[in-house]
Amino acid sequence: MADGKAPGEFDLIRLLRERQVVHPAVRLGIGDDAAILSPAAGRELLIAADMLMEGTHFTFPPLTPREAGRKALAVNLSDLAAMAAEPLAAFVTVALPRGRSASFALELHEGVLDAARPFGMSLAGGDTNAWDGPLVISVTVCGQSSAAGPVCRSGALPEDRILVTGSLGGSLSGHHASFTPRVREALTMQQTAPIHAMIDISDGLAADLHHILDESQVAAVLEAARIPLTPEAHRQATAEKPALVRALSDGEDFELLLTAAPDDAARLLALDLPGCPLTDIGSIHAGSGCQLRQADGSLIPLERSGWQHQL
Ligand SMILES: [Mg+2]
Known part of the structure; x- marks a missing residue:
């Protein structure tokens, strides 16, 4: 990408695989048709999703792409925290505005990884597409309940x-x-x-x-x-x-x-x-x-x- 070419989907997938932490409960993450999660025995899976849209939830500036990526995962992790669940994996789906640079997409994903890393969770899948609309980033997180069970x-x-x-x-x-x-x-x-x-x-x-x-x-x-x-x-x-x-x-x-x-x-x-x-x-x-x-x-x-x- 040093020559300024947009990263292909496969380049992005490769970069994400190289940079990510892998949680032991994620048996299979990015790279196959679906992820495989195995929560600890007796624990329950908790799933939350939240979508952020440019122009509705944030604008560039004041946010940077990295901050938008970070926030998109952090708001979901806050929902897992609210139920006292341990984060396992995130699935990130992005609609990128056509014409935004390759570095924009990478910064966005870097922000997602910034939010994931402190919790040792995996970025286990998702999708990236380009379109003529504004940026849309939708994150789904999976967590497992603690030994005491989820809090409602x-x-x-x-x-x-x-x-x-x-x-x-x-x-x-x-x-x-x-x-x-x-x-x-x-x-x-x-x-x-x-x-x-x-x-x-x-x-x-x-x-x-x-x-x-x-x-x-x-x-x-x-x-x-x-x-x-x-x-x-x-x-x-x-x-x-x-x-x-x-x-x-x-x-x-x-x-x-x-x-x-x-x-x-x-x-x-x-x-x-x-x-x-x-x-x-x-x-x-x-x-x-x-x-x-x-x-x-x-x-x-x-x-x-x-x-x-x-x-
Ligand atoms: Mg909430």
């Missing part, structure tokens, strides 16, 4: 504490393109204590908490003063959209929101997760809906769209 959204129980990893808000200024999915943290937490319900925060804390409440058929009270805010949420705060509102509704934080029985929550909070603080932000109750306890102690309804600041 539907398991939250009254009296559970609500915990969140990291801090929230202002993600679109950069975090959304550079985050490390909380895969390891999820596995460590689940080894430490039973997690009743878990979700990754992609739509925003308010919306994603509502997903847990809907699936578990319970209610929640969130403590406004305890919600961890990013420096970016403070920096971007305005009178109309203070930092708390950003944390509740910006989305794309890719942190984990989980519930656990009070004793188990205490054990989780005592964990030392490097670079990943864990915060107790509220409680689960019988009933339906979500309320936000404000600094003055008053309770206001928290809609799934977030909290509308009262001027």
Whole structure:
């Protein structure tokens, strides 16, 4: 490709095979008609897919092709983390705009490998085509459940504490393109204590908490003063959209929101997760809906769209 020719499909496949890590559960990856996966005995396969489209989910710039590739896999890994699954393999399908350079396709795949490498997972298949539309990248990931089994959204129980990893808000200024999915943290937490319900925060804390409440058929009270805010949420705060509102509704934080029985929550909070603080932000109750306890102690309804600041 030093002469500037576009890489053929076979060149790309060869390059990907040379660069990739191979997970032992992937018996056969790129190079045959289908991949063969053998999860460990007694484990279940978990599969998630997410598609990113240029012009809808990102633009070049501000994203680079490498960042787009990285994000396309990372958002899928965040979904595996949300179920406490170990990543095994990714399948990456790309519709490349005709006329984009060979280096563009390679950078994109390099970004996918950047996201895969830390987790020792395989890039086990996919497809690359060219067309007259914008870039579309669709990733499917396969993971295996941990020894304790997958964590669903539907398991939250009254009296559970609500915990969140990291801090929230202002993600679109950069975090959304550079985050490390909380895969390891999820596995460590689940080894430490039973997690009743878990979700990754992609739509925003308010919306994603509502997903847990809907699936578990319970209610929640969130403590406004305890919600961890990013420096970016403070920096971007305005009178109309203070930092708390950003944390509740910006989305794309890719942190984990989980519930656990009070004793188990205490054990989780005592964990030392490097670079990943864990915060107790509220409680689960019988009933339906979500309320936000404000600094003055008053309770206001928290809609799934977030909290509308009262001027
Ligand atoms: Mg998700």
